[in-house]
Amino acid sequence: MFDYMVVGAGFAGSVMAERLASRHGKKVIVVERRPHIGGNAYDFYNDDGLLVHKYGPHIFHTNSRDVFDYLSHFTEWRPYQHRVLASVDGQLMPIPINLTTINQYFGLNLTAFEVDAFLQKLAEKREVIRTSEDVVLSKVGRELYEKFFRNYTRKQWGLDPSELDATVIARIPVRNNRDDRYFNDKYQVMPRHGYTRMFQRMLDHPNIKVLLNTDYREVRKIIPYRELVFTGPVDEYFDYCFGKLPYRSLQFRHETHHVERFQPAPVVNYPNEYPYTRCTEFKFLTGQEHPKTGVVYEYPTAEGDPYYPVPRPENAELYRKYEQRAKGTPGVHFVGRLATYKYYNMDQVVAQTLTLCTRIMGMRRSDLLGTQVEGHA
Ligand code: FAD
Ligand code: UDP
DSSP, rough: OOOEEEESSSHHHHHHHHHHHHHHOOOEEOOOOSSHHHGGOOEEEOOOOOOOESOOOOOOSSSSSSHHHHTTOOOOEEOOOBBBEEEEETEEEESSSOHHHHHHHHHHOOOHHHHHHHHHHOOOOOOOBBHHHHHHHHHHHHIIIIIIIIIHHHHHHHOOOGGHHHHHTTTTTOSSSSBBBSSSEEEEEEEETTTHHHHHHOOOTTTTTEOOOOOHHHHHHOOOEEEEEEESSSHHHHHHHTTTOOOOEEEEEEEEEESSSOOSSEEEOOOSSSOSSEEHHHHHHHHHOOSSSSEEEEEESSSSOOHHHHHHHHHHHHHHHHHHHTTTTTTTEETTTTTTTOOOOOHHHHHHHHHHHHHHHHHHHHTTSSSSOOOOO
């Protein structure tokens, strides 16, 4: 008899299994339908010996000391500041839009002191910021909106920015200085030996068994357990009883190139050209030295594995129905990006899972995160 069955071996499932086993002494079985652990953060060495991320680029960043300290039990880190260029009108320019982007795009030589006034003249007044369109127009005006955001968003989501919650594009700041980092967070690091290695260390515990290539429906009646933690799509759990929740999918095209360096930045975004949104060169992220280099192109699609919840009011309303059902289902806990239908980054999923752990285990956060990690190999 297992105390818990955890469905999914991504961040949500692995953190949950690890804490239940090592801080709560519980016996846990993790069931994962893919042939590997790590969820969408899974990375591996490809046939050319290059470390690549199977499901697109995963860059770790957080402001949470708790999350950073917790994961530090399972990995060493490599400092890494992410940078992205956008291909617009035949030029490559920093995104998030910063002073360099403005000067390059408009052929100006503004200083940090002048750029705010310049942007204010471009910006459109908005009483209420409701959609992603409002976010951009109210900060940088229509021209930059059309060139940098509108088409990228239509490609990525199959929706116009006016149909998406403000939170989607609000992920991307606008800067009046030359800071060209993609993220503002305090901790910006990559797991030194990759994500999969980190997950292996989390799950390597005598109280944890991992069953790969197994959908939980195949085993839920065969393997006895007391409680369930579900990290897959919440609508799937309830057999789509209220209708399908829209998730956006991607197809990934991985390539190896016989050159040391393929492109001038870790990621190049293509808002207005090509059916793909961006191209990522992994060696920037991993720091690997190798005579060849691996890249991935992302092609957004409506069908396929669920990757992104789609933040817009009607979807939130539909999700609320599932959330109510989930709350009324005793002995089953829903956590993670798919199970709570939240456009969460990895660190937010870890934080959400740690919070659920404190509830399930009846522990204070400080006790849950006590310094020792017990029983791991
Ligand atoms: P998942 O990683 O999706 O794990 C859920 C697991 O459950 C999956 O492995 C699935 O196979 C399994 N599962 C589902 N249903 C069943 C079932 N019935 N039976 C058995 N197993 C099941 N975040 C960042 O912080 N930085 C980034 O740079 C970043 N880049 C991203 C890029 C892309 C292209 C995508 C798609 C996401 C990115 N993210 C990034 C977000 C990040 O992937 C997620 O926050 C995180 O992986 C979510 O973890 P999770 O455990 O909730 O879900
Ligand atoms: N976005 C855009 N142009 C860009 C980069 C981002 O319009 O060059 C918008 C787009 O809607 C995207 C959102 O901002 O989905 C969030 O971007 P982010 O890079 O955070 O997306 P993710 O890495 O989660 O795919």
